[in-house]
Amino acid sequence: MKKTLGLILTLVLVLTLAACGGKNNAAESPSPDAGSGTATNSPSAKPVTVKLGIFKNVTHAAGYIALEKEFFQKQLGEHVTIEVQAFDNGSDFSTAIATGQIDLGYVGPGPSTNQFLKSSNFRVISGADNGGAVLVAGKDSGVTTVKDLVGKTIAIPTKGSTNEISLRLLLEQEGVKITTDNSGAQIVARAPSDTLVALRQNEVHATLIPEPWGTQIEEEGIGKVIVPWDQIPPNNGDYPLVILVASDKFISEHRDLAVAAVKANLEAIDFINANPDESYELINKRLSELSGKGLDIALIKAALSHMKLTSDVSEAAIEEMAKVSIEAGYIKDVTVDTLDLSKFLDLSILEDAKSGK
Structure with a gap:
């Protein structure tokens, strides 16, 4: 009886130690998600x-x-x-x-x-x-082509903007100089919302502007797109x-x-x-x-x-x-x-x- 009881106690002790060892190994081993790079699965982030x-x-x-x-x-x-x-x-x-x-x-x-x-x-x-910018001319500007911009004023959202760069390339390819007098086109900076007012009052004659402003100008009857987005340089809109x-x-x-x-x-x-x-x-x-x-x-x-x-x-x-x-x-x-x-x-x-x- 004593031998049987001793064997049982020994077996329980062995199983207990094995279980504890198993838990320690599991804690040290990385989970399947470890190292996956998913930040949400990393509690230590x-x-x-x-x-x-x-x-x-x-x-x-x-x-x-x-x-x-x-x-x-x-x-x-x-x-x-x-x-x-x-x-x-x-x-x-x-x-x-x-x-x-x-x-x-x-x-x-x-x-x-x-x-x-x-x-x-x-x-x-x-x-x-x-892409996504268009050249729009005011309805009373008399501008129907880029070459008509000689002696006119063109608005861009801000100086040095991507829109101004596209405008300069467009004018250059059409042979229109940028000047400060009527011998060429003049460029001024206007916020898009202010440009709508300036076009309506004929203070500026055209604008190279990002959408949806161009479409809005057309829908409100203020002007008309004369160069669509897929013809704006460089690379015909794909820039x-x-x-x-x-x-x-x-x-x-x-x-x-x-x-x-x-x-x-x-x-x-x-x-x-x-x-x-x-x-x-x-x-x-x-x-x-x-x-x-x-x-x-x-x-x-x-x-x-x-x-x-x-x-x-x-x-x-x-x-x-x-x-x-x-x-x-x-x-x-x-x-x-x-x-x-x-x-x-x-x-x-x-x-x-x-x-x-």
Whole structure:
């Protein structure tokens, strides 16, 4: 009896030790999800705040959808807090990213290239939208072709903007000089809403403006589109109008989050293409939040039909536009011959996002 009891106690002790050892091994072994790179599955991930910049413009539709559908939140992870900052123009945005006020965001290549050549501390990591700007002439301007712009005044949203660069290229290819007198065309900066008033009063005679402003001008009977979006240079509308950029500091410290942001951008582009009707409503919702005023859904639909949503980035087109900025005097201390944008684009992040890394 004593032998039997001793055997039983020994067996219980052995089984208990085996069980404890099994638990220790399980705790030390990684779970199937460990190392997957999914931030939401990592309880040890430190809280991070990501500051994202975006414009109050429908051409930034991919960013709007990525926010509204929470693609950014899903891809960046639950440990990330996203702070959105809205901008009215590329100059303010570019200054903000160069000075560390934001980490990444959507902007045009014109002002961002100008700023990069000064500060060299942020990079293009993806495209978002190609094209989406049109040349509109006022109804009482007497302008029906680009050549009619001699002696006329043309408005662009801001000096040095991508729209101004396109306008300069368009005038050059049509043989129209840019002057400060009636021997050529004069360029002035006007906010889009002010441009509508100026066209109506014939204070400016035309504008190269992003959608949906061009469509709105036509619908209100203020003017008419004389050069559609797919004929605007460079490359007949297939040029980067909106790109996704990130600061060097952000890329260095959080490259995984930069890749995640590009994944969210890709997801948003795919969603818009697959679900246009739902996208129009979501874009209008975010636009209303950022600007305090929404748009007629028909305008948003028209605007999206006049642009090409894509993550692709043409380095050649950005370089061509930079040369225009140099010749216009917006880029100082750099000549066309010494222009070097090789470090401005870091498309390895886009490649990683597309490959699922």
